[in-house]
Amino acid sequence: MKKEKEGKNMRTKNLSKHQNFTFAASKWFKTTLFISAALMITGCSAVNAKSDPSVLKNAKSSDQEIEVHVLDVGQGLGIVAISGDDVLMYDGGDRDYSSYVVSWLRKNGISEIDQMIVSHYDADHLNGLVGALNTMTTDVVYAPDYACDTRVCNSFHNEIVEQNIELIHPKPKDTFEFKEATVTFLSPQNHSYSENNDYSLAIRIELGDSSLLISGDAEYDSEQEMVSTFGNKLKSDVYVAGHHGSSSSSSAAFLDAVDPESVIISCGKDNSYGHPHMETVKAFEDRNLDIYRTDQQGEITFTMTEDTITFKEQTAPDPYALGSKSIYQNQSGNTSQSTGNHHQEHQQDHHDEVHHNQTTNNSQPAAADYILNTNSHKIHVPNCKSVSKMKEKNKQAVNDSIESLKNQGYSPCQNCLKGY
Numbered sequence: 005m006k007k008e009k010e011g012k013n014m015r016t017k018n019l020s021k022h023q024n025f026t027f028a029a030s031k032w033f034k035t036t037l038f039i040s041a042a043l044m045i046t047g048c049s050a051v052n053a054k055s056d057p058s059v060l061k062n063a064k065s066s067d068q069e070i071e072v073h074v075l076d077v078g079q080g081l082g083i084v085a086i087s088g089d090d091v092l093m094y095d096g097g098d099r100d101y102s103s104y105v106v107s108w109l110r111k112n113g114i115s116e117i118d119q120m121i122v123s124h125y126d127a128d129h130l131n132g133l134v135g136a137l138n139t140m141t142t143d144v145v146y147a148p149d150y151a152c153d154t155r156v157c158n159s160f161h162n163e164i165v166e167q168n169i170e171l172i173h174p175k176p177k178d179t180f181e182f183k184e185a186t187v188t189f190l191s192p193q194n195h196s197y198s199e200n201n202d203y204s205l206a207i208r209i210e211l212g213d214s215s216l217l218i219s220g221d222a223e224y225d226s227e228q229e230m231v232s233t234f235g236n237k238l239k240s241d242v243y244v245a246g247h248h249g250s251s252s253s254s255s256a257a258f259l260d261a262v263d264p265e266s267v268i269i270s271c272g273k274d275n276s277y278g279h280p281h282m283e284t285v286k287a288f289e290d291r292n293l294d295i296y297r298t299d300q301q302g303e304i305t306f307t308m309t310e311d312t313i314t315f316k317e318q319t320a321p322d323p324y325a326l327g328s329k330s331i332y333q334n335q336s337g338n339t340s341q342s343t344g345n346h347h348q349e350h351q352q353d354h355h356d357e358v359h360h361n362q363t364t365n366n367s368q369p370a371a372a373d374y375i376l377n378t379n380s381h382k383i384h385v386p387n388c389k390s391v392s393k394m395k396e397k398n399k400q401a402v403n404d405s406i407e408s409l410k411n412q413g414y415s416p417c418q419n420c421l422k423g424y
């Protein structure tokens with residue numbers, strides 16, 4: 005089916021094996037007449053502006069890319085992945101959000117779910133899927149095999165039976181194709197968990213060199229089993245935090261194996277469970293992950309291609325929301341004088357592609373040593389890919405040393421300033 009792309013233009017164009025330019029333009033970028041094209045080289049990228057309007061006008065989801073939407077469903081989880089005209093839906097949020105999820109699908113031109121995955125039968129994951137089953141055509145449903153007798157479970161099973169939908173209880177290592185990507189089930193590996201959450205179907209989506217891991221509400225026991233079965237094969241670029249960022253999930257061994265660069269936490273604002281738990285966010289911070297949160301930023305959207313992952317422009321989450329200021333203190337250390345030359349060289353190599361569209365609010369002079377994120381308190385070199393994702397109001401260009409910036413409470417980005 006077709007899908008509206010208005011305001012969500014993202015496109016990756018492969019220019020050669022070693023040069024991949026990701027063109028990302030959100031509404032926000034457009035309204036400020038600032039179009040950025042991130043230049044992906046050795047983990048860092050240049051903020052460029054390419055003024056070829058055809059690149060953006062023709063943008064549409066191709067079979068070679070996956071657009072992933074982690075919906076804002078409050079305290080719950082709901083994910084829609086779109087590749088070409090195929091739709092994969094993983095969970096759908098709780099009852100209060102069921103009609104929102106259905107209208108979201110409709111608004112995006114979706115009337116058919118090609119593959120639906122029920123992580124587990126808890127209401128905050130299942131309700132919206134029942135809404136989708138009610139209103140859409142669904143080809144295949146993957147769900148865990150454990151007894152459930154709640155009202156929403158009964159509605160779910162009635163829909164499956166009435167519509168004669170194929171219901172599959174997958175085993176770990178089972179796979180299916182989602183356009184060009186391969187989806188592998190990682191769990192559950194057991195039939196007698198004490199927690200329903202541990203029955204969650206965890207999946208890993210792999211498209212070329214790009215990968216995404218979603219573990220539903222899987223907790224410690226299931227995570228340990230995944231680690232012992234799959235080990236480093238769990239390695240994924242993006243991780244949707246298990247159980248809404250609860251400390252009962254995202255255990256150290258699991259995070260070591262998944263070793264993501266970005267983590268997305270789906271939870272409700274001021275939820276009664278205290279999700280995400282402070283120690284979990286701290287663990288993500290300690291690993292220098294880019295953290296995205298639906299409670300603070302709403303829907304989180306990114307595009308995967310075979311070799312790039314591009315997050316849509318989003319407000320940076322407030323790392324102080326949990327009162328965990330101490331994580332930015334005690335940055336003792338290393339007094340190395342960085343000039344950022346390494347990255348400037350890259351920028352010069354591609355000078356031809358670099359044009360800065362002047363905006364009325366351009367806070368990024370080309371001569372700046374570093375760009376600060378005044379919200380997340382990170383230091384980046386000007387051409388780091390994170391800079392292209394940053395809100396203009398949080399950007400501050402500075403000519404200063406890393407040491408001095410550290411003393412002001414800033415910490416170096418672990419992508420572009422690794423080792424400082």
Ligand SMILES: [Zn+2]
Binds near residue numbers: 080128
């Ligand atoms: Zn849940």
Ligand SMILES: [Zn+2]
Binds near residue numbers: 126200201221
């Ligand atoms: Zn649950």
